[in-house]
Amino acid sequence: MNLNYLSAIYASYLEQNHKENALCGNIPEQVTELLLFPLNPIKEILNPYYGTNKIIAQTSFYWRQLEQGTEMRIESWNPKTETIFCCNMKSDQLEIKNIPLTEWMQGVTETFDYVMLNPPFGYSNIEKKKERLENLFLSHALNCLKEGGFCTAFLPNGFLGRQSSDNIQLRKNISLNHHLQSIILLPKSILSTSEIFTSVLYFSKTAPAKKISLYDFRNKKNINSFLKLYRSSEPNWQLEQQELEEHQYCFLPEEYIPSKSFDFEEIPSRKKSLHALWSELQKNQDSRLYEDHYGQTSIFNTAKCVSTRKGQLKKLIQTGYGLLECELLLYCGYIQPTKEMGKSLAHLKTGDLCPTDHKNGKYPCYGAGGIYGSTNTCNIPQSTGIVIGRVGNFCGNVYWTWQPGFLSNNAIWVEPDREKVIPDFLFLLLYSAHFQNKRRGGGQQYITQSMIQNQIFYLPTLSQQADFLAQHQTLLEQIHFYEQELGQLELTE
Known part of the structure; x- marks a missing residue:
């Protein structure tokens, strides 16, 4: 970026009743380095202890100072509990304002050259709509970008692979209407307060990229600077637009790397x-x-x-x-x-929401990892059947049920097509597919029905x-x- 006029917006979240779950400006210095990289003209981060808002303001201001040779000074400023931080560099003035969350959710009319996004991870109940907060923030960040503007976003890895229609459409929007430059997957330990995988995305509002570079640092340990690692590394994978379209714009490498x-x-x-x-x-x-x-x-x-x-x-x-x-x-x-796809061998269905009573019932409750209690509700009357864990630590595991019971929505029921496959043989095929190695998501890992349906099996x-x-x-x-x-x-x- 080489802009004579620079405006920037930093989106974070610090609402009073969400303090415990919000990441806000309290992200590690290494992540801040990555977020500031496209904007920062100097080699070191300025004063990281003042909070991310302070850093972006100082860095932007310093860049402006270098370009124009103008003496500029910024007063001490500490992050407050307002939700969105914006700064505009106009002439020799620095304008700082905070936008309330409700106004941000309705859409910000002003556009910016640079958007730095560090949203909360989780669900919002604003206007009684249960939506992913990171999706809402990202959608509005896209609307705030000027033509040619640049965005760096710190997101949970769940966003990269979720199969709900809103997630797919959002990833499609970034891929087709923006130049998605890089996806950087970070280790699980990057956040001291959360055990989830996260990532940083770089994209600009310009012509879409023919190939998207994906950097996988999830297994890296004791790294002093992920920015230096990013700058010195070749991409682990490069995704093409046609591949993305075929895989519902999934940004996770597991979707593309062959078994x-x-x-x-x-x-x-x-x-x-x-x-x-x-x-x-x-x-x-x-x-x-x-x-x-x-x-x-x-x-x-x-x-x-x-x-x-x-x-x-x-x-x-x-x-x-x-x-x-x-x-x-x-x-x-x-x-x-012969080669057969999973969807031709079995019919799949996800279980139901768990009953409130999990004790002293007539039927066992089947979850992702097996039986976890009993209830008087039954939604699988068959005496034997095949179940695959869908969500959680046991997702991808395959096991048998041996009596009628209740299947939770953390598991998938598999009904074999007996004209093509014997149930015991289908079980062995599913077990040998090792779906637990193809899990998606950050803190809450999962697999999807489409992963099973699109799996290729060798069928005698x-x-x-x-x-x-x-x-x-x-x-x-x-x-x-x-x-x-x-x-x-x-x-x-």
């Missing part, structure tokens, strides 16, 4: 180690007698014993399915299965599926036995 192909030479050694572990686990669990706090044997009469048994069962189930996954990969390597014929399951029937029955026992233990808690 790592298996090295078939490694499968036999993995199978051998899993088989040894399975044998060891089988040997050490058959008595079902465990020591309690006093060193005496008991049959699940303490919470510690139940917890111990559940841990062993989960390890048995995971190891058993790991073995079957190896066998499945080897089997599909020998035959020539029905007779080949039946043949494979018959070959491994004993192992499959053992796993199912442990799954049902685990379900019963989860209901006892």
